[in-house]
Amino acid sequence: MKIVHFEHRGQRGQGIVEGDMVRAHALWPADAPGAGFTLPATASAHTAQGPLPLAQVQLLPPVTAGARIFCVGVNYQDHAAEVGRQVPGQPSVFLRTLESLRGHLQPLAYPAVSPQFDFEGEIAVVVGQPGRDIARAQALQHVFGYSCFMDGSVRDYQKQSLAVGKNFAESGAMGPWIVTADEVPDPRALTLTTLVNGQQMQHASARQLIYDIPAIMAYISTWTPLKRGDVIATGTPAGVGLSRTPPVWLQPGDRVDVCVDGIGTLSNPVERRAS
Incomplete structure (x- = not known):
């Protein structure tokens, strides 16, 4: 499973890469205070809100909020x-x-x-x-x-x-x-x-x-x-x-x-x- 952190049309989110698509979940405004990338507990934790073409999203560093x-x-x-x-x-x-x-x-x-x-x-x-x-x-x-x-x-x-x-x-x-x-x-x-x-x-x-x-x-x-x-x-x-x-x-x-x-x-x- 490939986990991504991305930005798309003023929103940030995370999701799973499936071929050339991203099955997205947990979308939030890019400037939302306190929001951030997290690691899913399981693959089933991802509820689709897409899918989005991978080529159309800006991939961000997959680092969780507060991680060292x-x-x-x-x-x-x-x-x-x-x-x-x-x-x-x-x-x-x-x-x-x-x-x-x-x-x-x-x-x-x-x-x-x-x-x-x-x-x-x-x-x-x-x-x-x-x-x-x-x-x-x-x-x-x-x-x-x-x-x-x-x-x-x-x-x-x-x-x-x-x-x-x-x-x-x-x-x-x-x-x-x-x-x-x-x-x-x-x-x-x-x-x-x-x-x-x-x-x-x-x-x-x-x-x-x-x-x-x-x-x-x-x-x-x-x-x-x-x-x-x-x-x-x-x-x-x-x-x-x-x-x-x-x-x-x-x-x-x-x-x-x-x-x-x-x-x-x-x-x-x-x-x-x-x-």
């Missing part, structure tokens, strides 16, 4: 080597804000203050069942689903402050949807590919993660309870623009595609932000 967005750094051996970092003794975790993310096909905002705008394709996990001190062996039982993630990074600002360099407004993306965990029996088999303007820049299997998904979930839940809807971006493999000779920075007019086999493709153009 955890990101894991330096979690592929080859990426650690290319950036000259030691493998951390435990997952290296930082947070992104929802305001830093875009949905599928929404433009990424080229940072006006820096030319060092970099791409990082990642596999994202969405928490379904909350928990604290989750055992690694039971961690996958807490997963609602999986998505594609683009951890856009402003590298010169990141050198001074990781939180700032990773949280420029509209610099990253998530989507196009959440694929529920029942359709991903073995997340280790997921394969990630990142393309810029159609050229492959990154390619890796989730089997190459230094800390796999259960280990990350178990670790985070030791210091904060994981909540339903929380997002965990699991890290990026080698091939980022920073490590190339010469460096490859994203430019206005570029297009970034993050593809995860069995999940989908998250595509975003890069545009200058209107002043």
